[in-house]
Amino acid sequence: MSAFTAIGEEREIDREEFTPGVEPQPTWCPGCGDFGVLKALKQAMPEVGRTPDETMLVTGIGCSGKLSSYFESYGYHSIHGRSLPIARAAKLANPGLEVIAAGGDGDGYGIGGNHFMHTARENHDITYIVFNNEIFGLTKGQTSPTSPKGHKSKTQPHGSAKDPVRPLSLSLASGASYIARTAAVNPQQAKEILVEAMEHDGFAHVDFLTQCPTWNKDAGEYVPYTDVQESDEFDFDITDRREAADMMYETESRLWEGEVLTGRFYHDAERPSYSEEKQAIGEMPEEPVAERYFDEDAEWERTADELIDRHT
Amino acid sequence: MTDDTLMWRIAGGSGDGIDSTSQNFARALMRAGLDVFTHRHYPSRIRGGHTYVEVRASDTPVRSRGDGFNFLLALGDSFARNPQDDAYYGNEELKPLTEQLDDLNEGGVIVYDTGQLDEEEIAQTDLDERAEENDWHVYPMDLRNLAREHGRDVMRNTAGVGVTAALVDMDVSYFKDLVREAMSGDVMEANLEILDAAYERAQELDQTHDLTVPSGSHDGEQALMTGSNAIAYGALDAGCRFISGYPMTPWTDVFTIMAQNLPKFGGVSEQVEDEIAAAALAIGASHAGVKAMSGSSGGGFALMSEPLGLAEMTETPVVLVEAMRAGPSTGMPTKSEQADLDFVLYTSQGDSCRVVFAPANVTEAYEQTRAAFRIAYEYQLPAIVLYDQKLGGEMRNVSADFFDREPNPSLGSTLTEEELAEAAHHESGKFRRFRHDGEDGVSPRSIPGQKGGRFLATGNESNEVGHICEDPDNRVAQMDRRMRKLDAIRTDLDEEESSHQTYHGPTGAEYGILTFGSQQDTVFEAVDRLNELGHDVKALGVSDLMPYPEMEVTAFLESVEECLVVEMNASGQFRGLTQRELGRFGPKLSSLLKYDGEPFEPGEIVDGFEASVDGDQPSAGNLKYVPAAGD
Structure with a gap:
């Protein structure tokens, strides 16, 4: 029997289970897009069929990092940019967990960019939500990796001389197997995308546009928005890398001009997840490694039996 | 100074098979009943560059490199760059011969490969002159040609071993057994023939030297191990089933051994994008209920x-190993030093709440790695095994029985679902993971996926269920609880049956030598010699660096008039730590320091101690004496 009976438990799940009794009310600014992520995530969980006890939410630092305080589950509020390596190791240790990582655009595309690239490349079966508000909010409005060129802030007084990061293109080039962009002002689409992301067996990256009414008034509320799947203007195959790449490029460029395109941009349902790849080459056991520590009858290998002979 | 042990040095280019040949050589001597110890010296290059391994063997216990050496097998550097190349520094091909000579003891033996080394070029060096002066016995042998006659040029290592066996009067069958075990088919046959041919050829030489391998015997079967082996095996037997890392010399050895063995031990190894990720993955795996480790060297x-x-803040158990090499920055990547002590003790913001052990040798490396896992998981904090290039790479024989131990897969202070059901919860349903009243500072944890164990782990200061909290009273309660763990660990370690600190020499001695980590056994050999020379001195080798073994070191220092602190760094970090932790003894403590990249030889410590008695600088080697405060 599993030592983790919450995993795979079949029962009715109410979205309110994901509201923590300790801090039911987030302290984000009124009108903050982060509320939209929280709401969409709470709505998505019952549809995915995962309970708080079998879900691990790993967050980074920033306003977005507080998500783990306002969402009831096993939570790990880590350090700036490092949610992904913690999340993916938890998944390797116990693949039955529903593992979600979340952070801001500075967290994921800036300081944690290296981890983003490699986690996508390895295709870990986790969901990564990036709260993209194109600004550093918690530290009071500095230019972030996704701030548009020319963005003025106290740390970029003459306007940023840099082109912003292209998060969707970066994700595709790195190897993510599910890539979408949604916006806080579009809760229905956001929920659907989060459901798909969690159900996807591989690295699912959701670039979540979250308006910052306090420090990034220029960006507005990301309205009006267009769902690329519903628009007649666009016709591309989300399973085709080249078409997806073109569409992503177009989407990123248009955002800088104030036009908000959202929807699914890439989906490769065929690619095995990292755990599957590792198991296929004999580098990861079928049974979750974590289970063994709770199994009193488990037989533990000894170096005395396996390794010492080669030294004699 | 010489002694009656064999100190055989094989020198060649990186890529000439020096490592593997020396391992086999040491193993054959071990099987012949001798105690062996190896010392590796290699450049930070892929191929070429002068490299050597020294094998010291005796019928009495050896636990350190010796002073100099007495048998040189110079293969020459087959990867030497051509004099016409741009990056060419002197005659590289000859260096495995010429660069060894300063350390070769009087009466020593030299065998060099005339197939690789040009005799005319050798004639232009001062070899003959120095051989005359130092009573060296030189045997030029065409090893390459010998190898070619029966096999291939690259087997000249084997020829060199055959010649050595004949010259030191050793039974060649031990080497033949190893060849049979490691090889097969034509390659095996060729190597066996080369061994015999070389042995016979050397027996025909007009031998003028006086050096033979003593005969010895062991009580039980022996295993030849490096410190890196011992750390990895200690981890595996401690139930570690997850490692994440990024390659860096010299830590790569531990990482490699773990990566190669974890799959068959049912574990997972991850090579990741950088060391930030490496440490974070180990934390993530541990948080999710696996015994996990990571590690690196200084920069990583x-x-x-x-x-x-x-x-430390989330109280996630994890074991990290740090393999020191000479710093600062990239420093000397393949050279030994003990200068990361302060760094490892205090790096990261806030008050340190970690455990640091510095094992001295193979058996301590195994024991203390196991202890690091036990402490980390029982007390929920990071435990660090601090070692260095020297310990990681040196081989010595240990009784094979030593490893006949039961694994310890306990997750320490971790609850099962049944226990969780009984445990205290917040009214919201969250598990009280970080209770203020935890015994010994420890508040048991739950693991994600367990029913009813939900909590938040955060790098922020937090309340009892892990939610961010800056209330001053909560802050003090949580800080005090976390720091209390260090006191509890000290008590725990002091109550253990055997201490991590090791004593050597006459108990009532007037003088003391204090050291830590990998220099310990060399210091002990020096202490034996000093006592033979009429000095009244004893030594203490310390492994527990945090929490510091206050009682033991205090008792030791109180029992001596003066104490010399021996360590491999330039600023006397261990001496500083000792004074800081104990708050006294400043006027008693002087330092003997070395930071040229090479570990101490016992003779250097003897010289350094004798000079220090008069307050003088040591005469030989790159040693530095720093007198006590107030002197």
Whole structure:
């Protein structure tokens, strides 16, 4: 029997289970897009069929990092940019967990960019939500990796001389197997995308546009928005890398001009997840490694039996 | 100074098979009943560059490199760059011969490969002159040609071993057994023939030297191990089933051994994008209920500083190993030093709450790695095994029985679902993971996926269920609780049956030598010699660096008039730590320091101690004496 009976438990799940009794009310600014992520995530969980006890939410630092305080589950509020390596190791240790990582655009595309690239490349079966508000909010409005060129802030007084990061293109080039962009002002689409992301067996990256009414008034509320799947203007195959790449490029460029395109941009349902790849080459056991520590009858290998002979 | 042991040095280019040949050589001597110890010297290059391994063997216990050496097998550097190349520094091909000579003892033996080394070029060096002066016995042998006659040029190592066996009067069958075990088919046959042919050829030589291998015997079967082997095996037997890392010399050895063995031990190994990720993955795996480790050397460990602090704050058990090499910065990547002590003790923001052990040798490396896992998981904090290039790479024989131990897969202070059901919960349903009243500072944890164990782990200061909290009273309660763990660990370690600190020499001695980590056994050999020379001195080798073994070191220092602190760094970090922790003894403590990249030889410590008695600088070697405060 599993030592983790919450995993795979079949029962009715109410979205309110994901509201923590300790801090039911987030302290984000009124009108903050982060509320939209929280709401969409709470709505998505019952549809995915995962309970708080079998879900691990790993967050980074920033306003977005507080998500783990306002969402009831096993939570790990880590350090700036490092949610992904913690999340993916938890998944390797116990693949039955529903593992979600979340952070801001500075967290994921800036300081944690290296981890983003490699986690996508390895295709870990986790969901990564990036709260993209194109600004550093918690530290009071500095230019972030996704701030548009020319963005003025106290740390970029003459306007940023840099082109912003292209998060969707970066994700595709790195190897993510599910890539979408949604916006806080579009809760229905956001929920659907989060459901798909969690159900996807591989690295699912959701670039979540979250308006910052306090420090990034220029960006507005990301309205009006267009769902690329519903628009007649666009016709591309989300399973085709080249078409997806073109569409992503177009989407990123248009955002800088104030036009908000959202929807699914890439989906490769065929690619095995990292755990599957590792198991296929004999580098990861079928049974979750974590289970063994709770199994009193488990037989533990000894170096005395396996390794010492080669030294004699 | 020489002694009656064999100190055989094989020198060649990186890529000439020096490592593997020396391992086999040491193993054959071990099987012949001798105690062996190896010392590796290699450049930070892929191929070429002069490299050597020294094998010391005796019928009495050896636990350190010796002073100099007495038998040189110079293969020459087959990867030497051509004099016409741009990056060419002197005659590289000859260096495995010429660069060894300063350390070769009087009466020593030299065998060099005339197939690789040009005799005319050798004639232009001062070899003959120096051989005359030092009573060296020189045997030029065409090893390459010998190898070619029966096999291939690259088998000249085997020829060199055959010649050595004949010259030191050793039974060649031990080498033949190893060849049979490691090889097969034509390659095996060729190597066996080369061994015999070389042995016979050398027996025909007009031998003028006086050096034979003593005969010995062991009580039980022996195993030849490096410190890196011992650390990895200690981890495996401690139930570690997850490692994440990024390659860096010299830590790569531990990482490699773990990566090669974890799959068959049912574990997972991850090579990741950088050391920040490496430490973070180990934390993530541990949080999810697996015994996990990571590690690096200085520069990579610097990247782990922030995750290390996160593990302290979230009270996530994790074991990190740090393999020191000469710093600062890239320093000398393949050279030994003990200068990361302060760094490892204090890196990361806030007050340190971690455990640091510095094992001295193979058996301590195994024991203390196991202890690091036990302490980390029982007390929920990071435990660091601090070692160095020297310990990681040196081989010595240990009784094979030593490893006949039961694994310890306990997750320490971790609850099962049944226990969780009984445990205290917040009214919201969250598990009280970080209770203020935890015994010994420890508040048991739950693991994600367990029913009813939900909590938040955060790098922020937090309340009892892990939610961010800056209330002053909560802050003090949580800080005090976390720091209390260090006191509890000290008590725990002091109550253990055997201490991590090791004593050597006459108990009532007037003088003391204090050292830590990998220099310990060399210091002990020096202490034996000093006592033979009429000095009244004893030594203490310290492994527990945090929490510091206050009682033991205090008792030791109180029992001596003066104490010399021996360590491999330029600023006397261990001496500083000792004074800081104990708050006294400043006027008693002087330092003997070495930071040229090479570990101490016992004779250097003897010289350094004798000079220090008069307050003088040591005469030989790159040693530095720093007198006590107030002197």
